[in-house]
Amino acid sequence: MEFFERFAVPHPSPAIYASMVAIGLTVIAIIAGLTYFKKWGYLWREWLTTVDHKRIAIMYLISALLMLFRGGADAILMRAQLAVPDNKMLDAQHYNEIFTTHGVVMIMFMAMPFVFAFMNYLIPLQIGARDVAFPRLNAISFWLFFAGAMLFNISFVVGGSPDAGWTSYFPLAGNDFSTSVGTNYYMIALQISGLGTLMTGINMITTIFKMRAPGMTLMKMPMFTWSSLIANVIIVFAFPVLTVALAMGTMDRLFGTNFFTTSNGGMDMLWANLFWVWGHPEVYILILPAFGLYSEIIATFSGRNLYGYKSMVASMVLISLLSFLVWTHHFFTMGQGALTNSIFSITTMAIAVPTGVKIFNWLFTLWKGKIRFTVPMLYSLGFIPLFTVGGVTGVMLAMSAADYQYHNTMFLVAHFHNTIIPGVVFAMLAGFTYYWPKMFGFMLNEKIGKWTFWMLTVGFVLAFFPMYISGLDGQARRMYTYSEAAGFSMLNMLSFVGAAVMAFGFVLIVYNIYYSVRYSPRNIGANPWNARSLEWATHTPVPEYNFAITPNVASSEALRDVKNGHDLFPGKYEKIHMPNNSGLPFIMGVIFFVWGFSFVFAMWIPLIIATIGIFACMGYRSAEKDHGRYISVKEIEDTETKLRGA
Amino acid sequence: MKLKWALLAVFFTITTVLTGCEPLLVLDPKGPQAERQANDIMLSIGIMSFIVIAVLAILTYMLIKYRASKQSEDYEPPHIEGNPIVEAICVGIPVIIVIFLSIVSVKSNYIVEATPQGYEDQEPLVIYASSSNWKWHFSYPEEDIETVNYLYIPTDRPLEFKLYSYGPITSFWIPQLGGQKYAMADMVTTLHLAAEVPGEYMGRNANFSGEGFAENAFNVKAVPPAEFDEWVEEVKETASPLTEEKFNELLEPGHLGQSTYTGTHLEFSPAPEHNHGSSEQDEHSTDEHHESGHSEHDDEHSQH
Numbered sequence A: 001m002e003f004f005e006r007f008a009v010p011h012p013s014p015a016i017y018a019s020m021v022a023i024g025l026t027v028i029a030i031i032a033g034l035t036y037f038k039k040w041g042y043l044w045r046e047w048l049t050t051v052d053h054k055r056i057a058i059m060y061l062i063s064a065l066l067m068l069f070r071g072g073a074d075a076i077l078m079r080a081q082l083a084v085p086d087n088k089m090l091d092a093q094h095y096n097e098i099f100t101t102h103g104v105v106m107i108m109f110m111a112m113p114f115v116f117a118f119m120n121y122l123i124p125l126q127i128g129a130r131d132v133a134f135p136r137l138n139a140i141s142f143w144l145f146f147a148g149a150m151l152f153n154i155s156f157v158v159g160g161s162p163d164a165g166w167t168s169y170f171p172l173a174g175n176d177f178s179t180s181v182g183t184n185y186y187m188i189a190l191q192i193s194g195l196g197t198l199m200t201g202i203n204m205i206t207t208i209f210k211m212r213a214p215g216m217t218l219m220k221m222p223m224f225t226w227s228s229l230i231a232n233v234i235i236v237f238a239f240p241v242l243t244v245a246l247a248m249g250t251m252d253r254l255f256g257t258n259f260f261t262t263s264n265g266g267m268d269m270l271w272a273n274l275f276w277v278w279g280h281p282e283v284y285i286l287i288l289p290a291f292g293l294y295s296e297i298i299a300t301f302s303g304r305n306l307y308g309y310k311s312m313v314a315s316m317v318l319i320s321l322l323s324f325l326v327w328t329h330h331f332f333t334m335g336q337g338a339l340t341n342s343i344f345s346i347t348t349m350a351i352a353v354p355t356g357v358k359i360f361n362w363l364f365t366l367w368k369g370k371i372r373f374t375v376p377m378l379y380s381l382g383f384i385p386l387f388t389v390g391g392v393t394g395v396m397l398a399m400s401a402a403d404y405q406y407h408n409t410m411f412l413v414a415h416f417h418n419t420i421i422p423g424v425v426f427a428m429l430a431g432f433t434y435y436w437p438k439m440f441g442f443m444l445n446e447k448i449g450k451w452t453f454w455m456l457t458v459g460f461v462l463a464f465f466p467m468y469i470s471g472l473d474g475q476a477r478r479m480y481t482y483s484e485a486a487g488f489s490m491l492n493m494l495s496f497v498g499a500a501v502m503a504f505g506f507v508l509i510v511y512n513i514y515y516s517v518r519y520s521p522r523n524i525g526a527n528p529w530n531a532r533s534l535e536w537a538t539h540t541p542v543p544e545y546n547f548a549i550t551p552n553v554a555s556s557e558a559l560r561d562v563k564n565g566h567d568l569f570p571g572k573y574e575k576i577h578m579p580n581n582s583g584l585p586f587i588m589g590v591i592f593f594v595w596g597f598s599f600v601f602a603m604w605i606p607l608i609i610a611t612i613g614i615f616a617c618m619g620y621r622s623a624e625k626d627h628g629r630y631i632s633v634k635e636i637e638d639t640e641t642k643l644r645g646a
Numbered sequence B: 001m002k003l004k005w006a007l008l009a010v011f012f013t014i015t016t017v018l019t020g021c022e023p024l025l026v027l028d029p030k031g032p033q034a035e036r037q038a039n040d041i042m043l044s045i046g047i048m049s050f051i052v053i054a055v056l057a058i059l060t061y062m063l064i065k066y067r068a069s070k071q072s073e074d075y076e077p078p079h080i081e082g083n084p085i086v087e088a089i090c091v092g093i094p095v096i097i098v099i100f101l102s103i104v105s106v107k108s109n110y111i112v113e114a115t116p117q118g119y120e121d122q123e124p125l126v127i128y129a130s131s132s133n134w135k136w137h138f139s140y141p142e143e144d145i146e147t148v149n150y151l152y153i154p155t156d157r158p159l160e161f162k163l164y165s166y167g168p169i170t171s172f173w174i175p176q177l178g179g180q181k182y183a184m185a186d187m188v189t190t191l192h193l194a195a196e197v198p199g200e201y202m203g204r205n206a207n208f209s210g211e212g213f214a215e216n217a218f219n220v221k222a223v224p225p226a227e228f229d230e231w232v233e234e235v236k237e238t239a240s241p242l243t244e245e246k247f248n249e250l251l252e253p254g255h256l257g258q259s260t261y262t263g264t265h266l267e268f269s270p271a272p273e274h275n276h277g278s279s280e281q282d283e284h285s286t287d288e289h290h291e292s293g294h295s296e297h298d299d300e301h302s303q304h
């Protein structure tokens, strides 16, 4: 009996039992549905074993949307709890668990897979390649991410959720103060998905350096690919720091080491440093690809080339360097003295300069353009002023002496949501709408899309701008309740209303998908938005091999070159070499899940077995003789005729 | 400039209306450090709103002038690479702003990290503020008294807070007197404040520290120096002494009301020796400190 006790939630509530039932029913429904419609084979052959970068991208996309709703449910609960003073809806412990999982889910399991979805889908298409450099590794990355995400998500029904904040500062996150297994979940789940992320970083960099089509020099790459290249370089430098920090944290919690404890020579500040040495670059890992998407979209709907291509690239390179030199701004108040704070204050503000350059470049891309207000463009246009507000409040926070007043308050919360929502989330929704036809062969409904945009924007302003004010009025972040006398009840009520409006906006996205699947016309051609970069030069939806003939690239705007008489696809069809599907990545994901679960509960025997399983998979792969397969010229001809006819 | 002040006026009207006509705590300073910070904040809000307005204006202009519905069917936008002069301006203006703000920021850093300006010649009142789950203990070594969850301070005298924690990292914050600083278990940090207006202020732990975090607040009462001395005398006459046993009781996790003692816990449970910045660590005293820390954790375990 005692063995099973540890799997119980230490702090249960009706909501948690209800979720358990809901999760159970959903799983049963999915299994029953797959069996009834005889889709198990299809699922396995076409998705679970796929190594096609486009399908992996779609799986990332679906996961990101699911996690958006998981994190969004947390968010609405928090805002409801704070809507009125002295609220008893949630108790402190639940509130703490909810804001912790909200932060982790949104950053690691919503924003990251969203970014990876676009990297996976677009990089090979934008550089004229047939897949990424290591397709099998790419599948492993996805399944590791997925295993980590699922492991993290079961925490609230099995054993308890982490409750020390997404920053998980020690000693609060140590055994003494976080007694449930929650923080073990945090450490292990992030470790597993972080491994996947690191592999993706290596994979994408290799892809971009090694697999560009003839003629595509680095300075002729579309801007999204550039931004991804830089984001992936940051990944490769930043994620190992997270790996090390998590490993040390895990050892502190499970093996009694003293890296971050406050006794026996441990240093709690070391965790904060390591966390933010990864954490600050991490926010740029998210925002740079978002910048890339905006660059593509703004250029397309201005009917023009991107203004200042070179300075766009230069500013991103500069941002990537600076992003490693500012981490201390997350704890100006740790007492490191005026000199250290001054240095990091200046480096932090310096980031605003290259960021500003980008804002101006987008503005000048509109100049002399022919602006079409489509849904992706609306997101991009909303992004410009809203993100500017987020950026300038960042500069305010960077003034370290003043930050003593902003730090740990709702002002800070307003700042980072103000950068992440209009910056990253809007970019993802814009990209989602913009590339949807490329992925699925039909458009999302524009009218519903516009409604969504306006609800999200209005909701965002209502939800987050009041926080700047309540922060200055002394509302600390992460308080589960406050008294009437504190005087910010009204502002928090506004935030709740805003959050509710945003929630409706997100639901509309789902409705839009449903509506468009049913009613959208299917004959939209290869380039429905009248865009110019290479990814629009192939068919919609994209055939497995991407391009029947490897393109010969002349500039970053392939379709404009075609218009000017350039021969983008010279030569004739030849047989195409493609990688085979493999069940191994999925199996490894499952084993890693078991490995992580055993680790969380310190069950050493299953852990050892799972570890052996992982090495066995790797050994199998090394010995495996799989040389891929060829698509014959005949098959290519058939596919091409069919797609052209459609 | 006019625009800036108009904006500030609008901003203030909105904020005061929204917050029920009371000035925001951080922008209603009652001491020199908070005032410096409030000035920096207002200055940066001013400059930053100018930037936001500029971006909004350019954006609006572009959208009105170049929207497709206003142009002829066959208008073909030109191909424009960058323009070095335009781009130099786009770099130049932000650089100038950042340089200006950096200068302000560096100056303020040295100001808030030192005895408040104008008080340099006065002997500061040293107060040890230590947090335990989820309380604040204030020790006045000179006066030899200790309070829990409330702070009595004299006005017009520099205050030097020595911060540390008997548990998770906390952050000592009295918005109207000045910004916050962390209190940690393995070192002492120093926060320089001063109060210029008598009154009652809100003080709290701003850094998330677990279940009782929301209620981890304390009350600050600033009184004229003479009154402060009276209060000290009164405490000495009426309060009971703080014994080690009593103090360990106080450390147990939970919430407590306010209480007052003669003597301080520094005598039997001294602050961690390691001051931030100094490289050597006094092994003995840190060990001692951690022993008391541990017994507290054990208590916590047995409660669960």
Ligand code: HEM
Residues within 6 Å of the ligand: A167, A283, A284, A286, A287, A329, A330, A331, A348, A349, A351, A352, A355, A390, A391, A392, A393, A394, A395, A397, A398, A399, A403, A406, A407, A408, A412, A415, A416, A419, A420, A423, A424
């Ligand atoms: C002009 C650019 C920016 C500057 C100068 C800036 C500055 C800062 C500073 C100084 C802090 C720490 C404040 C404190 O803890 O008291 C901070 C926090 C943060 N910023 Fe920014 N920032 C910028 C852009 C961004 C962007 C683009 C993102 C995300 C995409 C972002 C996300 C965050 C997050 C997530 C936090 C802290 C979260 C936490 O403590 O939980 N920032 N920023």
Ligand SMILES: [Cu+2]
Residues within 6 Å of the ligand: A279, A280, A326, A327, A329, A330
């Ligand atoms: Cu940062």
